[in-house]
Amino acid sequence: MKQLINGVAYHYEWLAPFVKNQPTLVCLHGFTGTSETFRFLVDENDNAPNITTPTYNYLLVDILGHGQSSVFVHPYRYQFEQVLNDLIQLLECLSLQRVSLLGYSMGARLALGLATLMPARFEHIILESGSPGLKTEEERKARKISDQRLAGRLINQPLTDFVDFWQNIPLFNTQKQLSLDVQQAVRNERLTQQKVGLACSLQYMGTGRQPSYWDTLANLTEPNIHLIVGELDNKFVKIASEMKRIQPQLQVTTVANTGHCVHLERPEIFKKIIHHILLEVPHAN
Template sequence: MLHYNFHGAQITTNNLIILLHGFISDHSSFDDHIDTLNQHANVLTIDLPGHGDDISANDVTWDFDFIAQQLDEVIRLYASYNIYLHGYSMGGRVALYYALYGNMALTGLILESTSPGIATDSEREERQNVDNARAKVLEIAGLEIFVNDWEKLPLFYTQYDLEKPIRKRIRNMRMNQDPYKLAKALRDYGSGYMPSLWSEITQIDIPVVILAGALDQKFVAIGNKMTNLIPRSKFYEVPHVGHTIHVEDASEFDKIVVGFLNKEEQND
């Protein structure tokens, strides 16, 4: 079973929001949001395979079916709750897959800076090569060199403007990961190894919130495209931020998530 932390709400509520982190992160990604979200819902943070305190066996493939089964085990413990599943980036891809193939019912879905996968076989193969190359860097060069390169990716350039304590906390979280487990995660469920769900997301029949930072134009375009395909979805383009919305504008992220939780509760 995946490692998780449950944070009980400060009010009486049957809502539970599950937060799934991105690559080279862990459950602590959302520490700054727990107090605010707990004023409206119970909160569950999870470590995905190869991250944080996860102890998934190394002799099995951590593909999307495996992760969905592991999420089933955790969510089944909270089956009496109204389950809202949030995923950021890699966690968003997992959340999308679970919405389609998981066995436990979801009340709502929140997708932050993510996609339903790579549409074409050739592009997917190209990304697999990238994932494999990055895995080798982790195994051969080590975590610090990998993190230094990772932080220079254009995807994260907007993090340069964050306050120094926030940047330090993010780097420490990255440096606390296991490079060999991260390498396995890239090879087992990196972007290149996710099946394309573009043709299937039209089947999602629960309320969905899709978030993208205005400075992250690639995912703004993806977010708009997903919104046009998912029937009960709403898109938020968050101004002045990039890929990591929950870090770069924590208050706006909380406002959108809490608004979604409260709205759906009123609709019950």
């Protein structure tokens, strides 16, 4: 299904028919991904009675420039704050008053941005390998330059070449231990993208364009924020530790022998973590 937000179409999908009296978890994927990455959260077995599995509506969204959402729009529509406003309006259009958010990497950065923008609107914010951004203007400037170069590389070469490069960056080294079928599925998902959408996402929605939420974090006591990181992802383990130091109410779950993309590398463990979090404070729309 698609929803038009200020002239931009956002693709979304319910994993099961929407039930009004059930709480909702909105899932936001990472860069080069699509909403398909979270489809595993609900399978046929989850329809069987199970007191340990929370009854939730699961809403999957393709972020702008990815999947089946709009790609060929003015670059200003890709700006970080603009996408945050789009997602708020999407919730309004779907009559979702209070929801929980799950975001991975880029999706986690957006989820944290939403939490700072309208904290009372959300029950749980679950950040998988997420960051509050870069602390200084100098760091953001350097990252913008880096992202612009990467976007230029993406535009000026075949998508297959960029995907080959991207899946071999050190951040994803642990994924080489996955089965060839899983690795190929991830590659195929990336190859469905449009180069323009990915390039605009890098340039206007990347970490260098994200506001720093480090100062905001100390006072962000609502909603409930949960961090999920892989033990082998040293950079994001350190980020999670620093976030916890600044805001002690944050909950951090570190998954052993796992890298950046926890839900891909340890799907069953990840699903159990999500279910445990959602069982804490179920809240209906």
